Amino acid sequence: MRKFRSIGFTYAVAVLLCLTGPSAVTGLQSAIAQTATAESSEVQPGSEAVYAEPQTLIGQAIKASMPPNVPQGLERYYGQRAFAPIWFDESGLRENAHLAIAAMAEANDHALNPSNYGPLRLVQLSETAQSPEEWAQFDLELSLQFLRYATHLSSGRVQPNKINKALNLFPNRPAPEMLFENAELSTDFSAFLEGLAPRSDNYARLKRRLAQYRAKAAEGGFTIVPEGEVLKPDMPDPRIAVLRERLIEEDVPGAADHTGDAYDGTLVEAVKVFQEYHGLETDGVIGKNTLARLNMPIEEKLIQMELNMERRRWMRDNLGDFYVFVNLADQNLKVVRNGKTIHTTRVVVGKPYHATPVFSDQMEYVEINPYWNVPYSIATKEYLPKLKGNPSALSSQNIRIFQDGNEIAATQIAWNSYSGKNFPFRLRQDPGKRNALGRIKFMFPNEFNIYIHDTPSKSLFARSERAFSHGCIRVSDPFALADVLLEHLNPAPGQWEQIRDSGDRKVIKPKVPIEVHLTYLTAWMNKDGSTHFRKDIYGRDEVLLKALRTAMTENL
Known part of the structure; x- marks a missing residue:
């Protein structure tokens, strides 16, 4: 059999560079991988050679070479096409093969590890294949690696509930037959590849910010603010210029407007914004915690962003038309209707020993003056x-x-x-003022006995870290939340408070679906361009990082 023309030296070098660049979870500089991405984009699809053996010989070789552990759906898909090759024909490698290998080589853009998909080995196989058996090996291996890549990109590299039982998420993994059928029927394979990733703005924004932070890391990272006494508003300090530069580097609003050597004006306001971005007390005082966040190595921020891209892959693209979204790491709740946030409030979540689980459910009723x-x-x-x-x-x-x-x-x-x-x-x-649930609770019955409720302990909401409960979620100003969630019932002004004050127990059932999503995100980018990082209060970043590193070495 005549060998296909080489995929190309430039492309092979690009793949090699990707493999020697940063992995999905190391958080190291990405200059090498970015160079690889640029070079791999120069690859031209197609082949000048023709494949000389009859199609039936290749099909027979593929059928005979089918690994015993191949996913059944992939084997069925090959069987439906009489085991004809997927990635090449008499004219040579199909364009889809080039594009698939290029996408896997550039997987680092999605915080995935290119070496998990063996693009360099696939290039080498295409370079050296001569016999029907060798071409069968190439076609099968590319199919298996593409299935792995598509699975990782669409639903995550690890299955959340297997690494942490508190993560009750079961993302749908692509069915091989449907995946390959849709791939082959697609009129724009590049668009098909892009569509494998989560189609949420949250994922796209974090991916974009990750690339920007990687570029900053390649330049040396953020400026270090020297140690010194606690810096309070209106104090002069020789570190002011360095502090100002550090905030400008992370695009904190107001920092660039400040002048002088005193810690005042827009610089104080910029520090408050920075503190908000990092879940700290927004008092403008630069003490131990704020200084530690200012000097947090950029590599650690890269790791957090990469881990949270994995978490986004576990989540549905569409969370519903009307839903409650609680970020346990942020200890905040928001209500979203038709893609717009219409209400936000602080919450108290479970102590680390009573960590609140991650899951989704649907609200069934609201109870005023509940028993506990x-x-x-x-x-x-x-x-x-x-x-x-x-x-x-x-x-x-x-x-x-x-x-x-x-x-x-x-x-x-x-x-x-x-x-x-x-x-x-x-x-x-x-029921009563001293009831542990307060005067109202929001029920979405679940196996964990977790719900959202009022509390008589109001002082805890003023703290920046609010992990104090036995697992349930205590909400600040719960009757304002009731007004938002039950607005469709057209209540009279103050109706829910009147029931509360009467002491009567009352159950109200929503007439529209209200989904509830309890999540755990330690890094995200908002629509306004602000990038947020949160303390890993439950140690779940560490668990996920370890799982991803294990998956990397095991080439899962």
Whole structure:
């Protein structure tokens, strides 16, 4: 058999450069990979050689070479085409083959690792193949690598629930038969390749910002602000010029408008914006935490952005027409209608020991003046020891005791006879100002017993870090949230507050679908161009980074 013409020395070099450039999770400088991207774009598709053997010989070789662990859908797709090659014909390599290998070589643009897809090996196979068996090997390997690449790009390199049981996300992975059929039927294969990535503005913005930060890293990163005393507004300081330059480098509004050597005016306001971007107290004071964020290595920010691009691949492109979006790392809630944010508020989320899980559900009802059915774990671990010491310990909190549906006086129970292993009681707190759920809760029943609710502990909302609950989400100004979520019911002004003040328990069911998405994002870019980073309060960045590095070495 005559060998196809080489894919091209320039292209092979481009692939090699990509493979030796930054990986998807190292956060290192990307100059080499960017050079590779530019060079690989020069590749011209097509081949001048013809493939001399009958198609049937190649088909027989592909069928005989089919690996035992090949995905069934891919094997069926080959079978439907009588095992004819997918990526070449009598005229040589198809354009789709060139474009697919080029896309895999440039996977770093999407924070994926090009070496996971072996583009250089595919180039080498196409260079050296002579026999039908060798060409069959090339076609099969390109199909397998393309399937892997498409899966990683569309739904993530790792399956979230397998690396962390608190991540109850199960992204749809592409079905091989449909993927290859759509690829072959596409009239614009380049557009088809671009469409494999998440089609959300959030993903596109973060991808764009990642490229910009990589370019900045290649230039040496951000300026370091020297250590010194705590810097407060109106103080003179020799570091002012350096501070101003550091904020300008990250495009913080107002920094470039400042002049002079005093920490005042627009520079203080710029620092407050920077603090907001990083989830800090927006007091304008440059203390230990703010200075640490100013001097956070750009490589760490690259890692955060890369990890959160992976998280975006786990999420649906369309989160719904009307939904509640809670970012646990940010400890904020927003309500979105038709793509526009119409309400934002602070929330308190679970302590690291009681980390709130990630999942999506649909709101079913809102309850005003709710009972609080004390969770079993809280009843046995927190309240039972108190009851053993004093059977009346919970009476001041209006918590009553039930067994088999019947109320029992706490003083009639021999509490020392019970433990977490044989606790037959149900504890319920009556509605009221001291109720742990406050005066209203928003229910989307789920297996984790997580919901959004009011709280009598209002002071916690003033803190910059708000991880204090047992897992549920406490919301600031919950009746303002009710007004937004139940607006379609056309309530009279103050209607929900009137029910609250009456003390009556009331359940209201929304008449329109309201989706609820509990997420965990530590880096994102807003529509206004601001880039945000958050502390990894649950250590989930570390877990994901380790999983991605393992996947990289295992070439998954």
